[in-house]
Amino acid sequence: MAGRITWRRGWGVLTPGVLATALVLTGCGGGGDGVPPPRASEGADGGEWSAGPGSGGPTWNPSEDAGNGEGNGGSDAGHGGNGGSDTGNGGNGNGGNGGGRKKTELGWLPVGPQVPNTDTAINTPADAYDQLQDLRCADTRETVNRYGDGSKSWNLVSGLVYACLASKGDTALWAEAGRLYDSLGGPGFAQGDCRESAAYRTLNQAIGWVRQNPRGTVTFRPSRGGTTACRSGITEVDPGPEATLSPGDSFSVSGTWPDEITRATLRIGGSTVLELTREFSGCCHGAGAVFRLPESFAGAGQADLTLIYAGGTLTKPGVFRVEGTQQPSPVPPAPSPAPSASPSPTESSSPSESS
Incomplete structure (x- = not known):
């Protein structure tokens, strides 16, 4: 005034x-x-x-410099706020550190790929991972409330749920996310499970940053396409390499692949290729499939299996031996060479011409 x-x-x-x-x-x-x-x-x-x-x-x-009253604090970037005073003449200052809020963008859960779920029920930590991977925070919280049993696998999912909700504005939930993170006791429990290991790394990074920047703001960036928590590959074929399969026999395959298997082939001895009948094929992490050999084929030997899906293939050599019932077609004999032509009598020299 x-x-x-x-x-x-x-x-x-x-x-x-x-x-x-x-x-x-x-x-x-x-x-x-x-x-x-x-x-x-x-x-x-x-x-x-x-x-x-x-x-x-x-x-x-x-004085002219007396206009710096209570203003907005400076940000961590070093830009001061605009001061104000009762004289009405605020001064512009270059503020110090600590007055503002840092912001960061962290990578979110990578694609699993998804677990097979033939009955469409979402009731395991692996199912919840797939649900949460799409940043469906509220839906996953309902899943945890309904099926969570307090195990470390469920606590990991629950901690990520609170981190997800906190990043969307309810920052008080970082404290609960941190409590659940501490209850895990480190990444050791997740060893051997690629999806849980990826989930722990995501939560560890988020909690670490928030504890160093308690007034900061975190947003999560959806996982880029092509990045997966688990490598694709054929884990097991049953029966194994010591077995011999005949025409019409079936076998099972387990592993991880990023999409539905559309075709499968066997190559015998490096040359003969058999198209297999798909009896069942699941997708995608820890998935299984069942294939059947043709009812009739020729050839015998150790077989290499190839699974074909949209965008790629997976191959495992020497999965088992196969023996066909058809005998290979006999190789026709090579044609005999044509007899060499002998000179005709008219072309022969007469004695009188040679004398």
Whole structure:
């Protein structure tokens, strides 16, 4: 509020504390002629006392730099806020560190790929991973509340749920995410499970950053296409390499592949290729499939299996031996060479011509 501070008579000796009480803001001059003003000096607030001719008393004159009042704090980037004061003239300052909020974007859960789920029920930590991988925080929280049993696998999913919700604005939930993270006791429990290992790395990175930047803001970036938590590959074929299969026999395959298997072939001895009948094929992490050999084929030997899906193939050599019932077609004999031509009698030289 604009105005001036005047000196009133009759206060006696004033201490600095009493002086603050004795000063009265007025909009016009008052009494006070003949009372010496306080010594002019720069105050802690930036300004000085002065007594103009004919004035009602000494007047406090704020300096030009006194406009830095309470303003918005500076950000971690070093940009200060705009100060303000009762004089109405705010100063622009270059603020210090610590006043603002850091922001970061962290990678979210990579694609599993998804677990096979033939009955469409979502009731395991692996199912919840797939649900949460799409950043469906609220849906996954309902899954945890319904099926979670307090195991470390469920606590890992639950910690990620709270981190997911906290990143969407409910920052108080970081504390619960941190508590669940601490209950895991490190990544050791997830060894051997590629999806849980990826989930732990995601939560570990988020909690670590938030604890170093308690006023910071985290957002999660959806996983890029092609990045998976688990490598694709054929894990097992049953029966194994010591077995011999005949026409019409079936065998099973387990492993991880990023999409539905559309075709499967066997190559025998590096040349003969058999198209297999697909009896069953699941997708995608820890998946299984069953294939059947043709009812009739020729050839025998160790077989290499190839699974074909949209965008790629998986091959495992020497899965087992096969023996066909058809005998290979006999190789026709090579044609005998044509007899060499002998000279005709007319081409022979007569004795008289040679003499």
